[in-house]
Amino acid sequence: MSDEPRDEEARTGAVRRRLADAPELREAIEQAVKAGRLPAEMVPPRALDAIDRGGELESVLHVDALEAIVRRVGRPPLLVRNDAVELEPLPDFPAGTDVLIKGVERSVRSVGRVEFVNHQMAWGGTGWVIHEDGDSARIVATNRHVAKVVAQRGLDGSGVFLRAPFTGLPYGAELDFKEEVGSNPGDAKPIRVVAITYLADDAAPDVALLRLEGDDLPSALPLAEAEAQADQLVALIGYPAYDSRNDPGDQAKYFRDLYEVKRFAPGFVMQALGGGRALTHDCTSLGGNSGSPLISLDDGRVVGLHYAGQYGIANSAVGVDTLRRLVAGERPVLAAGAAVSQAQRAADATEAASDGVHAPDFFGGRAGYDPAFLGDDLAAPWPGAPAALEPGLAHPSDEDPGRPFELRYTHFGVKYHLPRRQPLITAVNIDGEHPVRIKREGDRWFRDQRIPLEAQLGKDDYADPEIDRGHMVRREDPNWDPDATGPTDVTERARLANDDTFHYTNSALQHSRMNQGKQLWQGLENYILESARTEGFKACVFTGPIFRNDDPLLAAGLPVPQEFWKLVIMPAASDGGGQRLHATAYLLSQGELIRDLLEKRSRVEGVEGFVLGAYRTFQIAIADLAEATGMDLAHYVPFDPLGGSRIGTEAIESGEPLFVPLEMLDQIVT
Structure with missing residues (x-):
């Protein structure tokens, strides 16, 4: 140039x-x-x-193209046809470069175009197979800025697909490995992206990892054992598109008005990675090359992931060591919402002092939740936690090996999720025959020192006027004592049960917009308790938030659950004259979980104008609740009356999710 x-x-x-x-x-x-x-x-x-100076950009000569032509001559982007590179004269390259290209052209089969589903953009970049997960799954590497067209970073670092703003349809992505010159529309065999397993934060290298599943998948490109060196002979494989940010004359010279098909662009490493310097190369690229593999022509191994360029200056790539670490499961250390700084720890200590803290020995003798509470042959075990969430559950200092994860309180237990700083699930025993009514006065909340204090919220975390502090185990539910002489006999046991509910381990963040929907939810809770007291029966109640990867964050970085579920277990008369379990499930939601089920089962209702409404209470089939949340509720599915109802039979036959919007409590299917 x-x-x-x-x-x-x-x-x-x-x-x-x-x-x-x-x-x-x-x-x-x-x-x-x-x-x-x-x-x-x-x-x-x-x-x-x-x-x-606060002015405008005077010139973006070196940054106007995020994909760029670096050398105006001598760096032809070679066409790929039928998985073979079509050679041209390469006068600026060493003798034998054509032989090297042919020696590594097998790599082109593992490079595809990242295409979008339900988005106005048909496609947005390049991806390539970086890892084989058995015979039927592959991990694809591309750029963060490609994946972010249709997804956002979730709380665990994975990607969550967004939705179209007007239709509400979920975006998606596919990889098409056959978009080549001369290919016919019928040759396209896009493979759906089933998950975005990693989507880098903006402060991390520009990488995203996508998961594909299916048959006859391309092989993974091998990764180089060492970083690329200056002057190393390399090539970029990808899908350059016409890019108004590059010189039109240069594009016409190189691409001859043929864009959006697979190209093999040889070049050289300009600068090695290290010492504060980026990995740069001069392979010709345009918009659409984002996510392309940079491979060594010596052995066909990947030395980098292309992500940006400077017109006439250099293109940049993420180094292979970073790629190797990400594929191995290592993740950059970032200031995520669940992370706690030393300053935050100090603030927590001060806050804990004002809220109150209970040391482990305070809880001596607490029995926790009793799975055998309902009687012989009526076991009500804890639901199994979702596999993805169980590793985050806290191990209390007084953990019973036979009852893992349980924070034991009086008549109830909590399984607490450390990264989310909220309970994952609570379980309470209700004895309607021996209730004790305790007047609510002078609430004071406490932290539980059996798990790390810095993992627990405090009153400052609930300072936002739009956020409520929600008891998962209701204050009145565990307030009972068989030794009490009557409902007004406030025994020590009943008092402990009441006070135990005022621990932050039993509190979840709730957005105030739930308040209207909570009227019926609270009515349901009152109905359960009062029915137990009136009829004198026992009940077990499980409650929890539904954790989503895309839950909105407070300014403090705390994720706020948007939905809550409840499972109510009680004894009922069986046909044989004995007793059996009776189990019903409920959901406080705008309908997100139900929409997810519809979409998963490809029901038309999920794609034809489904609108999230106000918060409502739904009765939902236990099997559907389990599928949607990942909770293991198999023990309770046979005892769900909703599945045996007329509406349940019709839903099962048609494959629909089974739910009943509740406007009044007498609509509950029992």
Whole structure:
């Protein structure tokens, strides 16, 4: 590329004209620089000076293209046809480069185009198989900024697909490995992305990992054992698209108006990674090459993941060591919502002092939840926790090996999720024959020192006026004592049960917009308790939030659950004259869980104008609740009357999720 001043001026003028036609690009570049997402070395000093002065970008000569032509001559992006590279003269490369290219062209089979589902953009970048997970699953590497077109980073670092703003349909992604020159529409065999297993934070390297499942999947590209070295002969494989951010003449010269098909672009490593320097190369790229593998022509091993470029300067790639660590499951250490800093720990200690703290010995003799409470042959065991959430459950200092994870209180127990800083599930025994009524007065909340204090919320976390502090085990439910002389005999046991509910381990964040829907939810809770007291029977109640990866965050980084579930177990008369279990499940929701079930089963209701309404209470089939939450509720499915009802029989036959919107409590299917 010529360095003559007039060439520089011509390019600068072209850039300014393109920016004038694309103000959104100009704004995005300025914001990226100000936020530190665009490295300073990619921006001319005069542009940085302009931004620092609060002015506009004077020139983005070096940053106007996030994918870029670096060398105006000598770096042809070779076409791929039928999985073979079509060679052209390569006068700027060493003799024998054509032989090396042919030696590694098998790599092209493992590179695909990242296409979008239900999005206005048909496709957005390149992806390639980086890991084989057995015979029927593959992990694909691409860029974060490609995946973020249709997804957002979840609380656990994975990706969660977004929804279209008007239709509410979920976005999705596919990989098509056969988009080549001369290919027919019938040749396309896109493979659906079943999960985004990793979506980098903006402060981490620009990487996303996608999971594919199916048959006859491409092989993984091998990763190099060491980082690329300067002047190493490499190639970029991907899908360059016409890019107005690059010079039209240069694009026409290289691409001959043929875009959006697979290309094999040879070049050289310009700068090795290390010492504060980025891995750069001069392989020709355009928009659409995002996520392309950078492979060594010596052995066909991947040395980097392409992610950005500077027109006429260099293209940049994530190094292979980072890729190897991510595939192995290592994740960058970031200030996520669940992380707790030393300053936060100190604040927690102060807050704990004002709230109150109970040491482990305070809980001596607490029996916790009793699975045998309902009587012989009426066992009501804890539901099994979802496999993805169980590793986050707390191990109390007084944990009973036979009852793992349980924080034992008086007449109830809690299984607490440390990363979410909230209970995953609570279980309470209700004795309607021996109730004790305790007046609520002078509430004081406590933290439980049997698990780390920094993993528990405090009153400051509930300072937001839109957030409520919600008892999972209701205050009145465990307030009973067989030794009490009557409902007004407040025994020590009943008092302990009452006070034990005022621990933050028994509290979940609840958004205030649930309040309207909670009227019937609370009515349901009252109905359960009063029925038990009136009829004098026993009941076991499990309650918990539904943790989603995309739950909204408070300013403090705390995720707020949007839905809650409840499972009520009680004895009932059997046909043989004895007793059996009776189990019903309920959901406090706008309908998200139900929509998920509809979509999973490909029911048309899930894609034809399903709208989330106000918060309501639903009775839901226990089997459907289990499927949607990942909870193991198999023990209770046979005792669910909803499945045996007329509406239940019809739903089962048609494969529909089984639920009843409750407007009044007498609509409960018993």
